Amino acid sequence: MRATFLIAACVFLTSCAFVRGSENEPIDPAAVRSLVPGQTTAREVTERLGAPSSIVELGNRSAYRYDHLVTKGAGLLAILVIVANADSRADRLWVFFDENDVLTHYGATLSGHRGQYAFPWEDVHEQEDNDAKDAERPGLTK
Amino acid sequence: MRSLLSCLLLLALTSCLSMNFVRTRFGEPVADASIAKMESGPQDLTSCLAELGAPELVWTSEDGNMRMAYAWSDVFDWGFSVTFSFNQFVQISGALDSVDHRVHSVVLAFDEDLQLVDISRGYLWDLAPSAQASNPAFRLLNNTPR
Numbered sequence: 001m002r003a004t005f006l007i008a009a010c011v012f013l014t015s016c017a018f019v020r021g022s023e024n025e026p027i028d029p030a031a032v033r034s035l036v037p038g039q040t041t042a043r044e045v046t047e048r049l050g051a052p053s054s055i056v057e058l059g060n061r062s063a064y065r066y067d068h069l070v071t072k073g074a075g076l077l078a079i080l081v082i083v084a085n086a087d088s089r090a091d092r093l094w095v096f097f098d099e100n101d102v103l104t105h106y107g108a109t110l111s112g113h114r115g116q117y118a119f120p121w122e123d124v125h126e127q128e129d130n131d132a133k134d135a136e137r138p139g140l141t142k
Numbered sequence: 143m144r145s146l147l148s149c150l151l152l153l154a155l156t157s158c159l160s161m162n163f164v165r166t167r168f169g170e171p172v173a174d175a176s177i178a179k180m181e182s183g184p185q186d187l188t189s190c191l192a193e194l195g196a197p198e199l200v201w202t203s204e205d206g207n208m209r210m211a212y213a214w215s216d217v218f219d220w221g222f223s224v225t226f227s228f229n230q231f232v233q234i235s236g237a238l239d240s241v242d243h244r245v246h247s248v249v250l251a252f253d254e255d256l257q258l259v260d261i262s263r264g265y266l267w268d269l270a271p272s273a274q275a276s277n278p279a280f281r282l283l284n285n286t287p288r
Contacts, residue, residue, distance in 0.1 A: 003147075056200050058208050063200050082162040090169065092196040096187070105256075107191030111170060120165035120218065 017084075018117055019073040024053060026068045027091040029139040032108045035095065042101035049093070060099040067092045072115040087124050089115040113137045161222040169198070169214035172248045177261065180250070185258040190250055199270060203251070207259065213247040213266050 031048045034040075045064065046052070052064035068091040075084035091112040096105040114133045116124045134140055176193050190210070197210035221239030228234075247266035253259050262269050 056202075058200070058202050059206075061208075065200070080159065080161060082160060082164075084162070084164045086164070086166045088166075088168045092198070094191075094196045094200055105187050105191055107194070107196040109195035114170075120163060124167060125170060 014076060014078040017073075017075040017077060019071075019075075021071045021073075022112075023069040024067060025050075026112055027066055027093050027108070027110060029110055029137075032093060032106070032110070035103060035106050037103050037105060040103040042095075042097050042103070045095055045103065052095075058096075061096060061104070062101075063094055063096045065092070065094055068112050070112045070115045072117050074117040074119060076119070083120060085118050085120045085122070087115045087118060089113070110137075110140060113140075158225045158227075159222070161220070163218070163220045165216070165218045167214075167216045168245075171214050171216075171246065172212050177248060177263070180258065180261055187252055187256040187258075190258055194248075197250075198247075201270070207251045207253060208256070209249055209251050209270070211247050211249045211266060211270050213245050215243075215245045217242040217244070 027049070034048065035045065042062075042064070049066055053067050054065045056063045056065070069088060070090070071086055071088040073084060073086040075082060089111045091108075091110045093108045094106065095103055098104050111130070113136070114130050116122075116129065118124050172194060179193060180190065194212055198213040199209075199211040201209055203209050219239065219241050221237060221241075223235065223237035225233065225235035245266040247264065247269055249262045249264075249266075249269045250258055251260035251262075
């Protein structure tokens with residue numbers, strides 16, 4: 001009887017925790033689609049997207065980085081054991097300019113919205129989950 | 143057995159003994175199919191960005207080539223700690239933690255004409271030792287890769 005009580009106490013005297021953190025603003029998919037290599041200038045990029053988080057010099061060329069990081073954490077706090085998971089995803093955009101500050105290339109990964117509150121044993125990279133979350137984000141699909 | 147269980151429970155109830163299992167995931171892995179496509183024929187910066195999206199890092203290496211790193215991590219840490227107070231002035235504690243801060247990566251190298259010349263796979267710590275300081279993946283993992 002006493003052992004049963006102790007086991008029950010260990011099982012039920014638990015609590016859950018959910019945390020969410022983010023850095024910078026999400027990248028606007030429409031602003032990304034408006035970029036035109038060979039035409040858009042660095043000034044126009046900063047007018048549309050704001051100040052980059054970092055700038056890299058690449059010889060005569062340069063590249064600006066934009067990013068938005070989202071971390072979602074979930075934890076189960078039992079008496080004796082703490083089980084937790086953190087899932088971080090990012091919106092990230094790199095824009096490359098020539099020596100005249102004209103856009104030559106850009107690459108975007110918009111997945112900041114894909115983060116999940118999950119436990120360590122759960123798969124957070126399933127394609128159907130990503131597709132469902134992509135469909136919920138305004139402006140992501142053309 | 144019963145006394146051992148009682149001791150463990152007493153320590154646990156007073157927060158003197160705890161165990162933790164924490165999984166930390168950052169980013170999304172680069173698909174093998176994407177790498178195979180990159181390796182299947184000549185590629186340039188445009189096609190690489192279209193296939194893989196935005197990299198985590200961009201830098202110029204010592205050989206003058208531009209390099210881009212795609213990075214992600216999936217680490218499972220565990221540990222336990224024990225704390226015991228003898229009185230209001232004396233307390234002892236101990237902790238043991240398993241910490242894995244390795245960040246997986248795919249690094250692409252481009253020549254002056256921005257043609258893809260090399261693809262490397264491995265830990266970011268090994269492939270981009272000079273470029274890691276600004277990497278959020280390292281920052282997220284306490285900036286202490288092994």
